[in-house]
Amino acid sequence: MGRGGASKDRIDGPHRKCIATGEVQPKFGLIRFVLGPDALVVPDVAGKLPGRGVYVAADRSALETAVKKKLFARAFKAPVQVPDGLVDEVERQLTRRVIELISLARRSGSAVAGYEKVKDMLAKEEGQVLIQAVDGSARGKTKLSTPHFGTYIGFLTADQLGMAFGRETVIHAALASGGLTKRVVEEAQRLKGVRQKDDDGSGHREGKRAL
Incomplete structure (x- = not known):
């Protein structure tokens, strides 16, 4: 990394x-x-x-x-x-970019939200990225595991994930391989670097690569 x-x-x-x-x-x-x-x-x-x-x-x-x-x-x-606030503005723009890319992935059918849908995608080994809200229940989040050789994103809020899926809030989401997933991961990597807090606070059991 x-x-x-x-x-x-x-x-x-x-x-x-x-x-x-x-x-x-x-x-x-x-x-x-x-x-x-x-x-x-x-x-x-x-x-x-x-x-x-x-x-x-x-x-x-x-x-x-x-x-x-x-x-x-x-x-x-x-x-x-x-x-003034140039660094914070970079963070805001990157956050918006990640949300927009996840939203595009949802519209293309390669992103799902909700515990049961995410659990099903992971069980079928179709998921490549597990996304969970940083402010979601730590106990609930540990029930889902990052895909093997996949990526975990755990620093977006429930409100921000909700924006990506056209809902009020979202705690659990997943991305399938292919499509926009690579771009989401790359932009999330950049966003992770410029955020104030480096710890996602999830207590999640991380997979191969956690953001």
């Missing part, structure tokens, strides 16, 4: 250098920033905004270092404006 929760298993694709750590790593484990109007530093979590970009590892301490030491101005080689 690399900085920001990025798995070292994936080494393909373009690499970029983090302006805070100096490490070169795959782009999927970094956060891109561009300059917006009035030289404002803007996070580009989707990596699609126009203009020259600079990169910071998906790691809260790296992001805070970039802000504190004024590394954006050095990287862009120009005066810049860093908005």
Whole structure:
């Protein structure tokens, strides 16, 4: 597991250098920033905004270092404006991105919610990712186990999972292999890196890879 929760298993694709750590790593484990109007530093979590970009590892301490030491101005080689709460804004955008991807997976039929549906998917060995709300009952969550060679995501709230499934709240969810699952896992890895708390607080028996 690399900085920001990025798995070292994936080494393909373009690499970029983090302006805070100096490490070169795959782009999927970094956060891109561009300059917006009035030289404002803007996070580009989707990596699609126009203009020259600079990169910071998906790691809260790296992001805070970039802000504190004024590394954006050095990287862009120009005066810049860093908005207050930039790191928190990155976290909000990544959270929204993970929720949206899970929602898309649900619409494509590769994501289910609810204890019984999740239990059934796991029993049939169709599930690759187990997702449980951080604020759900620890006792209830331990009744489900992460798929072998799968991934556990346990830091989204019940309200956030509910948004992904069009419900008020969701405690248990699962993703089947294929489809958008790989993207969900990658974005969840980035989000895990920039969150304040590193412990998911679930007391869950982790599988091969927990986020």
